[in-house]
Amino acid sequence: xxxxxILRGALAAxxxxxTARAQIHTVLTWEPQHGDSAFDVASWTGFSTHGNIxxxxxxxxxxxxxxxxxxxxxxxxxxxxxxxxQDPGLxxxxxxxxxxxxQIDSLNAIASSDTMGLFRTTDGGNTWRKMNSxxxxxxxxxxxxxxxxxxxxxxxxxxxxxxxxxxWNTAQVSVxxxxxxxxxxxxxxxxxxxxxxxxxxxxxxxxxxxxxxxxVVRHDSIVHDKVLAACNFSGGGDTLFAxxxxxxxxxxxxxxxxxxxTDAGLHWTQAVDIDSLFGVVSCxxxxxxxxxxxxxxxxxxxxxxxxxxxxxxxxxxxMLDTDLHQGGCHGLALSNSGNLIACFSPLGPASLMLVRGxxxxxxxxxxxxxxxxxxxxxNPAMRELSIAxxxxxSHVRIADILGRDVLDANASxxxxxxxxxxxxxxxLYFVNDGTTHVEFVKN
Numbered sequence: 001x002x003x004x005x006i007l008r009g010a011l012a013a014x015x016x017x018x019t020a021r022a023q024i025h026t027v028l029t030w031e032p033q034h035g036d037s038a039f040d041v042a043s044w045t046g047f048s049t050h051g052n053i054x055x056x057x058x059x060x061x062x063x064x065x066x067x068x069x070x071x072x073x074x075x076x077x078x079x080x081x082x083x084x085x086q087d088p089g090l091x092x093x094x095x096x097x098x099x100x101x102x103q104i105d106s107l108n109a110i111a112s113s114d115t116m117g118l119f120r121t122t123d124g125g126n127t128w129r130k131m132n133s134x135x136x137x138x139x140x141x142x143x144x145x146x147x148x149x150x151x152x153x154x155x156x157x158x159x160x161x162x163x164x165x166x167x168w169n170t171a172q173v174s175v176x177x178x179x180x181x182x183x184x185x186x187x188x189x190x191x192x193x194x195x196x197x198x199x200x201x202x203x204x205x206x207x208x209x210x211x212x213x214x215x216v217v218r219h220d221s222i223v224h225d226k227v228l229a230a231c232n233f234s235g236g237g238d239t240l241f242a243x244x245x246x247x248x249x250x251x252x253x254x255x256x257x258x259x260x261x262t263d264a265g266l267h268w269t270q271a272v273d274i275d276s277l278f279g280v281v282s283c284x285x286x287x288x289x290x291x292x293x294x295x296x297x298x299x300x301x302x303x304x305x306x307x308x309x310x311x312x313x314x315x316x317x318x319m320l321d322t323d324l325h326q327g328g329c330h331g332l333a334l335s336n337s338g339n340l341i342a343c344f345s346p347l348g349p350a351s352l353m354l355v356r357g358x359x360x361x362x363x364x365x366x367x368x369x370x371x372x373x374x375x376x377x378x379n380p381a382m383r384e385l386s387i388a389x390x391x392x393x394s395h396v397r398i399a400d401i402l403g404r405d406v407l408d409a410n411a412s413x414x415x416x417x418x419x420x421x422x423x424x425x426x427x428l429y430f431v432n433d434g435t436t437h438v439e440f441v442k443n
Contacts (some may be wrong), residue, residue, distance in 0.1 A: 009167070024303060024340055026357035031309045046111060047331025047343050052079040053106045055125060057098030057329065058341055058352065060085070071097050073111070075125045079335035080356040088119060088128035104144045110165055112139035112152070120165055133166040134159040140179065141230070145186035153179035158192055160184075160206060163379075171207035176215075183233035190205055191264075191329050193231030193242065200231065200240060201266035213265030216242045226257055229280075233288040238264035241287055243294065245280040246273050249309055254280040255305075256296055260402035261308050271306075278302055285333050290403075290425045293340060295329025303329070303342075307401065307427065318357065326353070335443050337380065338428035358428075358439070376431060380441035387417045390433040397432045398424075 046057040054076040062068035071094065073086040082179045090096065110120045111133075117133025123363075144150035148164045156178045158171040173192070180195035188206040193199075200211040203209065207368070217226040228242040240261045245254030258272035258281055263358040272281070272294075279298030286292075288312065292312070294304035305316045318326055325346060332342035340357035377386050390396065391410050398407040398419065406424060411417045411433065421429075424442045431438050 009408075009439055019091075019409075024316055024356070024357040025321075026340070026342075026355040027321055029083060029354045029356055032123060045330045045343060046098050047333075048101045048109065049101040049333035049335070049341060050103040050105055051336045053077055053103055053124075054080055054083075054333070054341055055101055055103050055109050055111075056083075056354070057101045057111050059095075059097045068092055070094055071113070073101070073125055073128075074354070077106075077124075078343075079339060080341035080354065083354060086125040086128075090116075095142065100139050100142055102142050102144055102150075102205070104147055104150075108144075108147050108164075110142060110144065110150070112142060112154075118142075118152070118165055128317060131165045134170065141181045143182055145184040146236075149184055149186055151182045151184045151190050151192075151196065153182045153192060158188065158207070160406075169206075171203075173201060173207060173210060175201065175244050180229060181231040181233070183235070191233055193228075193240075195229065196227050198228065198231075198242065198265060200261075202264060213261075216259050216261075216265070216268050228259060232284040232287045232292075233284070238262060239287055239309065240265055241271070241284060242268070243281040243284060254297070256281040256285075256304065258294060258304075258310070258313070271310055272304060274304075274315070276302075276315065278304070278315065279328070282329055283331050289427070291334060291338065291427050293332050293334070293342075295332050295342065295344075297328045299326055299329055299344075301326045303332075303340075318355075320355070372387065376438055376440045380443040381421055382443045383420070383422045385419050385421045385431075385440060387411075387419070387431060390417065394433050397429045399432060401428050401430070409430065 048055055056074045058074060059071045060350060070090055070092050074083045077082045096114050096116060098111040098113055101109060103109045103341050107124045108122050110118060112118055115137045117136050118131040119128045120131050121128045139152060139154040142152035149162055150165060151160045158173050158179055159168040160171060161168050175194045177195045180194045181193040183191045189204050190321050192201045197219045200213040202211050216228055225247045226249060228244040230243060232241040242259045244257055246257045247254050256272055256274045256278045259268045260271040261268045277298055277300045278296035282297045284294045290307060290309045292306045292310050300314050301318045301320060303318055304313050305315045327345040330343045335341055342355050344353045346353040394411045396409050396411055396417060397405050399405050407419060409417060409419050421442055426442050428439060428441055430442060
């Protein structure tokens with residue numbers, strides 16, 4: 001990969017590994033084409049995952065008679081390997097869409113409509129029910145900490161629920177611009193990010209009182225080029241990522257921008273500011289893992305990846321198994337096994353492309369997973385990893401996805417070699433005995 005140009009001496013530069021770069025080998029799992037008997041799928045979507053469960057909201061259009069135009073959900077229970085269409089039962093020829101969806105757990109999900117409020121499923125998407133909603137449309141974000149406790153932001157309002165979304169309470173919060181991102185931590189704790197520049201608002205008593213952090217970036221009549229459209233919240237701590245664009249030139253061009261805070265927004269550093277065709281940072285995977293991905297509006301088969309909880313970032317290549325080129329990214333996530341699941345609008349005749357990916361690099365060939373558990377167990381591993389089928393006394397190396405050695409051992413004469421992996425951070429790793437490369441996941 002070619003190095004990127006870094007703009008204006010950021011507080012934290014966009015870092016690259018000097019000796020190894022990860023590449024993400026992707027498998028196309030959904031590619032509807034114009035003129036097919038199937039559907040052409042609209043690009044405006046909501047996307048959410050919980051473990052290996054994925055729900056994506058979209059609008060399907062069948063362009064050959066009988067014409068079908070309606071919002072539906074695409075659902076996967078196997079980490080994006082296969083997808084099925086779930087119909088919420090709305091009328092045909094409606095232009096409504098579900099721009100936001102949140103997968104609460106394997107059975108429960110909630111989605112916001114453009115004009116009809118909120119819908120919820122409690123049976124894995126087989127049926128969807130219209131909820132009592134604070135507003136009919138204008139939803140910018142929603143999040144649930146459990147099946148009962150949640151928050152949504154719509155228009156300029158903040159709303160919370162403690163009964164699964166059947167009733168909503170209005171939070172009396174004076175926000176500097178308008179709320180664009182929200183997060184429910186449970187037990188009365190919520191956070192909201194104000195569009196553009198922040199700040200972050202935090203309550204510990206369900207908005208009876210609240211605190212506000214510093215603005216993410218300075219803005220006034222002179223300095224107003226950095227605009228953060230959304231915030232990615234870490235569920236287990238105070239690490240936050242505000243993301244959007246650095247707007248440069250006339251007419252303005254948006255370059256990807258990510259700001260990072262480790263103290264709930266009191267202080268921010270610039271983690272990414274890139275001069276490339278990546279475009280605006282449009283989405284991020286969950287901030288609860290060391291591995292975090294970010295998608296761009298014009299990424300051109302590239303994706304931003306961090307393997308140290310957002311401290312440094314790499315522009316990685318998507319090795320697509322198709323001649324379609326990735327366009328804008330609408331949503332992405334990590335499965336339980338550490339694989340990428342993502343939704344793109346490709347540059348081509350199709351309007352939606354769903355992919356799943358595994359990590360690799362020039363010296364590491366990703367396993368197809370078919371014989372993985374026969375060689376490594378348990379997989380995923382938490383404390384110890386046992387390896388069978390390697391020659392006695394051979395040298396075994398464990399490398400991270402950037403090819404860096406993190407552990408090593410000599411193979412046992414007993415036929416099974418056990419290695420303590422408890423010190424490794426959760427993520428994807430490769431075991432190499434000099435002849436084969438097999439992957440495993442550290443939980």
